[in-house]
Amino acid sequence: MSIGIKDLAKELQLSVATISKALKDSHEISPETKERVLKLAKELNYTPNPYASSLRHRGSKTIAVVLPEVADSFFSMAINGIESVAQEKGYHVLVYLTHEQFEREISILKDFQNGRVDGVLLSISSTTCEYNHLHKLYEENMPLVFFDRVCEEINTAKVQTDDTQAGYVATKHLLEKGCKKIAFLSMNSNLSITKHRMQGYVDALKEAGLNDTQKLVVECDSNDEVSYAIIKRVLEGDRQIDGVIGSVEKLATMTYAVCDELLIKIPQQLKVIAFSNLQIAGLLNPSLTTITQPAFEIGKTAATLLFRALEKRNFDLKAEHISIPSLLFERKSTS
């Protein structure tokens, strides 16, 4: 006869719920308790019943995609990637937009009970500041894959690009083009992707032997007008700045508009590079050098992992951390 959770609970004089949470590495359970549970589980040769916890979520043939925004070239291409797999598998796709609002993300995730969806693909909002709602979803055994904007403390599959490397490549490109003072335009700095991009920027500056006076991180705002004013003030106030990295596309196109107003010539006086998936970056005036994320591939890979977990009950999402490289497209804005 095989050992079950109940046997572990009885032996350790803990509740079944506690054992279950401990086995899932829940943050609600202390490290000491987790260790006791795992030790006994190993001793008694406990193997989890892969059916027990997953059965209730099968059968809707529907997955949820939760993302900040759809009117954005990265996310709309990622949806295309997700949909291409879902359609092939005969699944339906519910799309939820958080509009970068933490509260909205919480309320959306609450609705995934009762078998409405079989699995979730999630890119977290920029204002998400704590992760209880994600822990909860995870502990309910909802198959969950993060794409692009991940929550690092949740132990499940993550599909990203290497943002540190991309930030490094962007900065090094500007340095090679002769820039001496590069501003990093940041937004949503609590997101891991922003932190990583900025880390790459810092690494490249350090490698080039530049000191802190040459480092300039400009924190922009979710409100476009506020961001515009911030960028304008920075470029007006310090004419030494000869390079700009837009950590998101919008900040680079805003920089174009600010330069237009201030009569700063791109690329002669200021070189601009942006993280962007804009298909027509080449048609901007001047054409925009971009670090382009593999948006379609990220969506497709995330969906593929999720369906693998839905189809094979032993498939371990936790083991999957996939990184797909971004690419530098050099155009006139940095020439």
Added chain:
Amino acid sequence: MSIGIKDLAKELQLSVATISKALKDSHEISPETKERVLKLAKELNYTPNPYASSLRHRGSKTIAVVLPEVADSFFSMAINGIESVAQEKGYHVLVYLTHEQFEREISILKDFQNGRVDGVLLSISSTTCEYNHLHKLYEENMPLVFFDRVCEEINTAKVQTDDTQAGYVATKHLLEKGCKKIAFLSMNSNLSITKHRMQGYVDALKEAGLNDTQKLVVECDSNDEVSYAIIKRVLEGDRQIDGVIGSVEKLATMTYAVCDELLIKIPQQLKVIAFSNLQIAGLLNPSLTTITQPAFEIGKTAATLLFRALEKRNFDLKAEHISIPSLLFERKSTS
């Protein structure tokens, strides 16, 4: 006692299904039969039971949005408009992409049985050449609202912009800027929106007293490379062409690339205007004059109508044909 469908069927010696279809103006029923049914229904003062046919579709709290593409500025903004209403109403939104494929549209619509969705918002694919699948959905009493790309022969709510007027405004703008030979770059010419835009073009030329030798409709292709080659051949072959209307955004940005290759200067040698929702049209080189559709508003209005029909069982979707005006944004490409 009130008169029911069964009474009508008995009296006319027809099946209940035939009566039901005739009352719904189904294309499967001959005009003669419809007339007989409607005549008797009127005589006997038959009023349809609004609950009978609609009840089975309530309760999923889910609507479906079927559209050609999401990586497109018009449709992604329209989804934002739809989602803004759905979220407020506590509804879930399934998104389906046809990728402009007729067969895919048919197969998507088949899946809406069995209460999966309460209602459908639909923008038809450019390759949809007959409408049985739409008639079927309509006859099953599925609340249905068309947005942007409508099927004119289905008698339900439609939310559009006035494309004939918009085509007229675009053409008149080029004429006023001095253009003598204007090419209309067409795509998906079986779509009603394309036909209307072209009609506006023809109307404006006629009004200006231009004859058929000045009319030039260029049929482009869904394949980008083919379209590029077509535009290139046309602009190379006829240097008299001094104005271009891109009936979709992509054809205008392609025209930019072709002009770059052929060293044709915009706007000096060729003026370009496009139907476009591109937010950064102003940053193109040169900035692009656009006819901009009210994408968010169209999505929002379509969703609002659908929810009205879901909430009030007597609400008549058939009566709703809403047109929201497009706007001309004049920029350097036509100066």
